[in-house]
Amino acid sequence: MTLLEVRNLTKTFGALMANSEVSFDVERGSIVGLIGPNGAGKTTLFNCVAGLYKPTSGTVTLDGEDITGLPSWKIARLGVARTFQVVRPLKEMTVFENILVGAHMRHRETAKAAEIATRCMELCFLSSYRDHLSGGLTIGNKKRLEVARALATEPKLILLDEAVAGLTSTEVKEMVEVIRRMKDEGITVLMVEHIMEAIMPIADKLVVLNSGVKICEDAPRAVVQNPEVIRAYFGEKYSRRLRTEGKEDDHGCDA
Numbered sequence: 001m002t003l004l005e006v007r008n009l010t011k012t013f014g015a016l017m018a019n020s021e022v023s024f025d026v027e028r029g030s031i032v033g034l035i036g037p038n039g040a041g042k043t044t045l046f047n048c049v050a051g052l053y054k055p056t057s058g059t060v061t062l063d064g065e066d067i068t069g070l071p072s073w074k075i076a077r078l079g080v081a082r083t084f085q086v087v088r089p090l091k092e093m094t095v096f097e098n099i100l101v102g103a104h105m106r107h108r109e110t111a112k113a114a115e116i117a118t119r120c121m122e123l124c125f126l127s128s129y130r131d132h133l134s135g136g137l138t139i140g141n142k143k144r145l146e147v148a149r150a151l152a153t154e155p156k157l158i159l160l161d162e163a164v165a166g167l168t169s170t171e172v173k174e175m176v177e178v179i180r181r182m183k184d185e186g187i188t189v190l191m192v193e194h195i196m197e198a199i200m201p202i203a204d205k206l207v208v209l210n211s212g213v214k215i216c217e218d219a220p221r222a223v224v225q226n227p228e229v230i231r232a233y234f235g236e237k238y239s240r241r242l243r244t245e246g247k248e249d250d251h252g253c254d255a
Contacts, residue, residue: 003028003188004049004157009058011044018044021058022214024207026157031179031189033199033220036209037233042192043085045209046159049190050082051075063156076105079156083163087142089149091135095126098134098145102152117152123185124148124178140171147178151187158182160191164198172198196234200224208233 004026011019019041026032034042047053049060051072059068067075081102090098099120103113121127124144129137134145143163150158160179164172176198182189183202193199199206199220206223208216210232216223223229 001028002026003063004190005059005061006045006049007059007061009045009048009060010056011041011048011053012056018212019048019055019209020212022209022212023058024214024217026188026190027204028188029183029186030204031183031191031202033203033206034190034192034209035194035196035199035206035233039211040209041212042209043161044212046082046161046190046192049075050080050159076153076155079154080159081150081153081155081157082159083143083146083150083161085162085165087139087146089134089137089142089145091133093134094131095129095134095137095141095145096121096131099126099148099152102149105153113152116154117148120148120151123151123181125174138171140167140174143167143171144175144178147175151182155187157188157190160189160193162192162194164193164195176202 002025007023009019009022036042048055051070054069059066062078096117099117100113103116107113124147126144126148129141164175179189179202203220206220208223208229216226216229224234
């Protein structure tokens with residue numbers, strides 16, 4: 001069952017076409033990766049879904065409700081949370097207090113908010129940092145903190161913008177496990193990512209953008225076999241390696 005539908009979404013900035021007639025679905029309970037070269041329009045599309053930008057044309061539908069052009073706070077209330085490429089924790093607050101801020105979006109009662117914050121902290125491997133000031137955390141812990149704070153808003157859909165960028169190999173594995181845990185909790189994930197080793201093993205589907213246009217939407221193994229995607233993004237040598245490491249389901253690519 002589809003949770004998010006993006007239909008013919010176009011976003012322009014003056015004469016610049018950032019997204020052009022982009023359409024795709026995100027199925028409930030799935031992990032969908034949004035990939036493409038730098039400047040492909042991935043973050044702009046994220047911002048249109050999350051309400052930071054209003055699309056020039058096209059529609060965004062969440063759980064059957066048209067959310068096109070709604071402000072970000074209303075979209076958050078409807079169940080969409082997001083993280084950002086550059087993390088911005090509340091530096092003078094502890095890890096627990098940061099997550100509690102997210103929980104208070106839905107729960108005024110402190111005890112209930114604290115219960116949710118504690119669970120999100122555990123899910124993101126942050127329990128041992130509960131009373132640490134967030135400003136002193138490593139980048140890996142800060143990124144997991146941002147995810148935990150987003151999760152505390154109890155979203156239906158979470159948008160992860162380059163959640164593993166800049167992390168060590170150990171931190172990448174930890175973040176991948178956090179994303180798997182989110183799926184197990186029934187949370188749908190749409191993620192922008194450049195590190196293919198992180199997204200290939202966990203994504204149910206990849207959507208590929210190039211110069212603002214969708215060029216492919218399919219299972220990871222099919223995507224890395226698509227000639228247009230190889231030319232635009234992977235390169236043949238890298239694609240051969242991904243094909244051997246990716247998921248085994250093989251379908252034709254829906255461009």
